[in-house]
Amino acid sequence: MNNKDKKKGLQIFSNIHQRVCLLSLPCMCTGCSEPSINSHLLQKKGILSKVFESGHMYEPRPSNIFQEKFIHNPSELKRVGVEQALSVHTFCKTHDENIFGEIEKGNLELNNYRHCLLLSYRAVCAEARRKEYEVEVYRRFIESNTIRQMVNAKQLDDLEKFRCSFKLGQRDLLSHRSKIEKELEQPKNEYMFYHKEFSISGIYCSTTLSLGNFLDTNLEKPLDLFLLHVIPTENKTHILLGFDKNCESNWAKLYFQELMSKDDNTIEEYLTSLLIRTNGWGISPSVYEELSKDKITQFFKLYDEDRDAFISQRYENFNLFDGVLLETYRNNHSS
Numbered sequence: 432m433n434n435k436d437k438k439k440g441l442q443i444f445s446n447i448h449q450r451v452c453l454l455s456l457p458c459m460c461t462g463c464s465e466p467s468i469n470s471h472l473l474q475k476k477g478i479l480s481k482v483f484e485s486g487h488m489y490e491p492r493p494s495n496i497f498q499e500k501f502i503h504n505p506s507e508l509k510r511v512g513v514e515q516a517l518s519v520h521t522f523c524k525t526h527d528e529n530i531f532g533e534i535e536k537g538n539l540e541l542n543n544y545r546h547c548l549l550l551s552y553r554a555v556c557a558e559a560r561r562k563e564y565e566v567e568v569y570r571r572f573i574e575s576n577t578i579r580q581m582v583n584a585k586q587l588d589d590l591e592k593f594r595c596s597f598k599l600g601q602r603d604l605l606s607h608r609s610k611i612e613k614e615l616e617q618p619k620n621e622y623m624f625y626h627k628e629f630s631i632s633g634i635y636c637s638t639t640l641s642l643g644n645f646l647d648t649n650l651e652k653p654l655d656l657f658l659l660h661v662i663p664t665e666n667k668t669h670i671l672l673g674f675d676k677n678c679e680s681n682w683a684k685l686y687f688q689e690l691m692s693k694d695d696n697t698i699e700e701y702l703t704s705l706l707i708r709t710n711g712w713g714i715s716p717s718v719y720e721e722l723s724k725d726k727i728t729q730f731f732k733l734y735d736e737d738r739d740a741f742i743s744q745r746y747e748n749f750n751l752f753d754g755v756l757l758e759t760y761r762n763n764h765s766s
C-alpha cells in the first residue's frame with residue numbers, strides 16, 4: 432500500500448470511528464435497555480478536581496491522522512476538557528446515579544470492599560464499552576468496498592485479527608462484569624485489593640489491565656484481569672490494585688505486592704510500567720509541562736508497540752515522570 436492509499440485508508444478509518452462514537456448504545460448494566468449517558472469513571476467535582484487546571488488535563492489520545500507524525504507516533508498526550516476526561520457512554524442516568532451514588536455523594540473509602548468493587552465495576556464496564564466501539568469500527572472498516580480494493584489478503588487477515596481480539600476482550604470484560612455484579616449483590620470476597628497512599632500529586636487513573644497476548648484469537652477462557660485506580664485527594668494520592676482471587680498469574684500478583692512495598696521515591700517507575708498498558712489515566716497540565724518530551728515520545732513508542740501484551744518486560748530504569756509527581760506534591764504542600 433503506497434502513502435496515498437495509506438492516507439486514504441486512515442481517512443476512511445477516522446470517518447468510521449467518528450460515526451461509531453455517535454451511536455446511541457444501551458446501558459451496560461445487565462438487563463437494562465435504556466440509553467447510556469456520558470459519565471466520568473472518577474468523580475468530576477471531587478477526584479478530578481484535584482488534578483485539572485483551568486478546566487483541563489492531559490490524557491493519552493490518538494494523534495491527528497493528518498499530521499506526518501501519526502505514522503511514527505499514533506498516540507500522544509492531548510489536552511482535554513474536564514467534561515471529556517476519563518469518560519464514556521456507559522450507564523443510563525438512573526443506574527449511574529443509583530449504583531454509584533454512595534461513592535460520589537458520600538465519602539469514597541478505599542478500605543471499604545464494596546467501594547473498591549464499585550470503582551472496578553465502572554472501569555470494567557467502561558472498557559467493555561470501548562471494546563464494543565472498536566469491534567464495530569473494525570467491522571465497518573473491513574467491510575468497506577474501498578478498503579477491500581486497497582489491501583491484500585494478508586492485510587485483510589491482520590485487520591480481522593484485530594477485530595477478533597477486540598471481540599474477545601469485550602467477551603472477557605463482560606464475564607468480569609457479571610462476576611462483579613454478583614459480588615456486589617452477594618459479597619463472597621472473590622476479589623483482592625491492595626491499597627497504599629503516596630506523597631505524589633497531579634495524576635489519576637481508573638482502568639483495567641489484561642494479562643496475555645491480545646492478538647491470540649484462540650483463547651477459550653477469559654484472560655486474567657487486573658484493576659488499577661490512582662485516586663488523588665487533598666493530602667495524598669492513593670493507589671488501589673485489585674484482581675480476582677482465582678487469577679492464575681501468580682507472578683503478576685507478586686509484582687503488584689512488590690509495587691505496594693515501594694515508597695514515594697520509587698513508585699513512579701512502577702506506575703510507568705503499568706500505564707504503558709492502558710489509556711485510562713491522565714495528568715495535570717503542570718505535570719505535563721515538566722515532563723521530558725523525549726521521555727513522552729519513548730513512552731508512547733512502548734505504549735503503541737506493547738501495551739496489550741502486559742508487562743512482557745518490566746521496563747526497569749524507565750521512568751516517564753522522573754520525580755515530577757513527587758516534586759508537584761512538595762510544591763502543592765510547601766506552605
